[in-house]
Every structure is written in structure tokens, then in C-alpha cells.
Amino acid sequence: MEFRKNTILHVAHILGDEVKIFANFLPDLPKIKDPRAMPAHKTEEYYLLTFDQEQGSTRGNMIVLEHYWLKTLAVPKSVFEDTSFSILGDRLTTARDRAAQDHFRMISGVMHICMNMIQNMGRNTFGGTNRDAVSMDTLRGVLPNHSALNTKKIDFYGWLQFMDAILRALTLAAAMALLDLTTTKQLDEHKLTRPEFMSLAEKIVDSFLLPSIDRLEADDVKKLPGQTESGHAVLLFHDLMTMHETRHSIKHGHPEQLKRMLKYYIPMFYGGGSYNYSNELMELLHNMEHDWPPECANITFDGMLVNTTGKEAAFTEGDIHVEQMNDSIKEKAHGVNTSPEYLEKITPALGVLHHLTEHIYTDLGVEEINSLHAKVKQHVDVRGYVDHLVDYKIFRWESDTASNHAVVDLYRNGLPQLAGPEGGHAKHLIRHKNRLRKRDDNDSGSPTVDRQELMFADRELIDAIDLIPEPRVDAEEIEDDEEDE
Numbered sequence: 001m002e003f004r005k006n007t008i009l010h011v012a013h014i015l016g017d018e019v020k021i022f023a024n025f026l027p028d029l030p031k032i033k034d035p036r037a038m039p040a041h042k043t044e045e046y047y048l049l050t051f052d053q054e055q056g057s058t059r060g061n062m063i064v065l066e067h068y069w070l071k072t073l074a075v076p077k078s079v080f081e082d083t084s085f086s087i088l089g090d091r092l093t094t095a096r097d098r099a100a101q102d103h104f105r106m107i108s109g110v111m112h113i114c115m116n117m118i119q120n121m122g123r124n125t126f127g128g129t130n131r132d133a134v135s136m137d138t139l140r141g142v143l144p145n146h147s148a149l150n151t152k153k154i155d156f157y158g159w160l161q162f163m164d165a166i167l168r169a170l171t172l173a174a175a176m177a178l179l180d181l182t183t184t185k186q187l188d189e190h191k192l193t194r195p196e197f198m199s200l201a202e203k204i205v206d207s208f209l210l211p212s213i214d215r216l217e218a219d220d221v222k223k224l225p226g227q228t229e230s231g232h233a234v235l236l237f238h239d240l241m242t243m244h245e246t247r248h249s250i251k252h253g254h255p256e257q258l259k260r261m262l263k264y265y266i267p268m269f270y271g272g273g274s275y276n277y278s279n280e281l282m283e284l285l286h287n288m289e290h291d292w293p294p295e296c297a298n299i300t301f302d303g304m305l306v307n308t309t310g311k312e313a314a315f316t317e318g319d320i321h322v323e324q325m326n327d328s329i330k331e332k333a334h335g336v337n338t339s340p341e342y343l344e345k346i347t348p349a350l351g352v353l354h355h356l357t358e359h360i361y362t363d364l365g366v367e368e369i370n371s372l373h374a375k376v377k378q379h380v381d382v383r384g385y386v387d388h389l390v391d392y393k394i395f396r397w398e399s400d401t402a403s404n405h406a407v408v409d410l411y412r413n414g415l416p417q418l419a420g421p422e423g424g425h426a427k428h429l430i431r432h433k434n435r436l437r438k439r440d441d442n443d444s445g446s447p448t449v450d451r452q453e454l455m456f457a458d459r460e461l462i463d464a465i466d467l468i469p470e471p472r473v474d475a476e477e478i479e480d481d482e483e484d485e
Contacts, residue, residue, distance in 0.1 A: 003245065007241055010248070014172075040312045048348070088109055091277060114160075117269070118160075125236055182390065210238065230395055262285065269281065276467060309359075427456070427457035
């Protein structure tokens, strides 16, 4: 299983990063590879004039497409008959555009997928009045710099940094439990050979990250049945690692690794009640595997990522790059009430200036200094969270504590809900079949869909938790300080 193999390497990297005595093992760790790894070359970018048009409806989205493709870019209509074009957007944009036309291939913005998965995980693990020692609401209050995080308005990079710090703390707490150590000082002085180090990483994954709660109880590892703090730590450890693996695939330009994690996210979204995003990922993967011509499917999927510098391990999501550009424009343009005419005038220039500023920061070493400071600060945060976990005896099954916080195993809860003739996947296929009908004639070859079946399939999307408007990224752009692996 590729996820297990990669997870062991991630855990080994974390141990080497956070425990100085293990750092000498890092140079020998194998790199995570992808059979379709994207070459590190600079993505070409072109900055178009802004267009003052609402996009809260399918009609509004179509006006925008017409404006840019037929008027601004002046693409002749005949070109669309034999040339495939792709559009990247958030879930609402892709759903509207897909519903209204047949000529564009819709691809999902990976930042919006990650942001909504953060919200999905957050709703499941936050806690509120029933919070326990490993509820996100409790953990964000352990240190003052994360206390403002919430699941209503997602501070994207703030949440990623918080989740990464918790992931690292859980890794160290698991190592201490397996080595029977009670303080981080003992861990800092605990010498291991390279085989022992890799064995420790493997045991952490197989003991505290991958097993289901049912398996741990069946094997009599988890002594206290039901909802417990250490049981919740196992679920949290697993979910945070899926985000870590996804971020790694994005940063390194690994399409197959990313596609594997999007498949993993389908039941996780469904298990948390985010049926719309689960459906969006099923649609994307169904298009990739069955609908799009093989010669363009991979190219279209790869278009979800960009590399604005041309350097190794410098890929990012296309949609976060656009969001940051939008924030930069609003900041320089004196707020959101700036006239459309003024925005049209300054936008192309701001795009070029933003790009030059990024390169100047890199060339002057400012980015490297900021990254170093962030790593030092994160190391201190991780140790603070480890102390908290050790105090509550997390991963010490003999000292486990019952909890009133009901946490769901998102992955294993979602899988059975997707299966069967009335499951989520069957409902997706009904909706997909409905979209395959030809709009321009009455061809008897067009598939027919029973109206009652379609209403039954659509009902879950209307009732879904993620039907509400998507969370927005905070306007302040925060440097992404993910570790190199």
C-alpha cells in the first residue's frame, strides 16, 4: 500500500526534524517518487483585464466565459469543435460551468479541496462543550498563537501550520509511548541504530496511525471500549497524515500521488457529510478514468498545479495562486469598492510586479531567513503540544480516558455509505448519466434518467453540510512553511 509506505517515510522525516539525535538518519532516507512526476519548469502566466460581472449564478458564469474566451482572447467558435479546453475553479464554479456547457473540461481547484477537507476534519474533531484532551478546540488553546483558529472562516495557512504542529507532536508522543519514555529530554538522549530508527517509524504507523478503532479493540490493544482520548488521537493522527501526504504531492508536483489522495478523500468527505465535495471528486476521477480522451486526461489533471519559479519542490495549487493575486489587487487598489475601470487599468501591471517582488525576496535571501525563523518557532510549538499529550497520557492504552466527544472515523464511516445500490456512488452515477444526455438533438442514443431516481440522488446534495457558501481564505498572505522531504 503506497500510502503506508509514504507515511512511514513522513514519520521518519518528522522524527529526524524534531529530535536532533535522529537528524543524522535524514540524508539516507529515500525520496518519495511518482511515476508521472512533473518536471520543474516555470509555468507561463498571462494577466488579463478584470471583468465586472456577478458569478453567483450559472448565467453569470457563462457571461464570464463568453467574455474571456470569445471577446478578450478572441477564440473563434469553430475552434471549440475540435480543440479541448480546460477550466479550473472551486466546486460551485465547476458545477455551474459543467451544467451549462459541453465544450470545457472542468478541473477542481486543489486549494479549495484542501480548505474544505480542513473544515471537514475540523467539524469532526473540534469538540465544543464535550471537548477532550485531543479535541482541536482544546489543542488550539494550548498555545496562544493558534487560539484564533475556527472552522467558520478558514485561515488556510494558519490551519495548515497548526495541523502540521499537531501531527509532529502526535508522532513524538507515539515514539515516546513505544520507547516507554516519559519526557522529551529522555527522547532527545535516546540513541538508535538506523534499523532501529526505521523500525520505530514503522511501528508508529502500524500501531497508532493506520489501525481502525475496531481493530485495536478486537486485538485487545485498546482496553477501554467506545469513545476515548487515545482512540481519538489515533483518528486525528490518521486524518492529519492524509493532509500531510496531499500537501507533499502538491509541493513536489506528483500527480499520481495527488490522485491517490483525492480518491482517499471521497469517503472522508462523505463520512463527514460533505456530500457535494465527495461528488465533485467522484466526477473528476470518473472524467479522468472513463470520459476524457487518454491523451488529454493527464495534461488536464496536471493543470491543477503551477510552478511560478521553475524550481524543484516549488509547485503550488493554481487556485491559491489566483486567490493571492486577487488579494494583492484588492490591497493595492484601496479596498473592495474600487471602480471596475481602475481595476482594469492596474491588474496586468500588478501581476508582473507581484512576480518580480517574489523573485527579489528569494534572491535577497529574505524568504530563506523567514523560513528558518518559522521552523525554529514551529519546533518550540511542537514541544509544547508534546508536553500536553504526555500530561494526558495519550497513546498509553493502560491509562486511556473515556470521552464525551463523539468523533467519527471519516474514512471508514464513509466507505459503507458510498457502497450499494442506494449508496453515494450509485447516486453520483445517476447524476453523471443525466449530464451525458445530448442537448442539441433527440438522438435515441442519449441515456435516459428516471426523474424520481434523479430527485433521490440530488436530495443528498441539497441536504449536505457543504451546501453553504465555501469558506474563504483570509486575505493576509502567509508564507507556506511546509518542510522539504
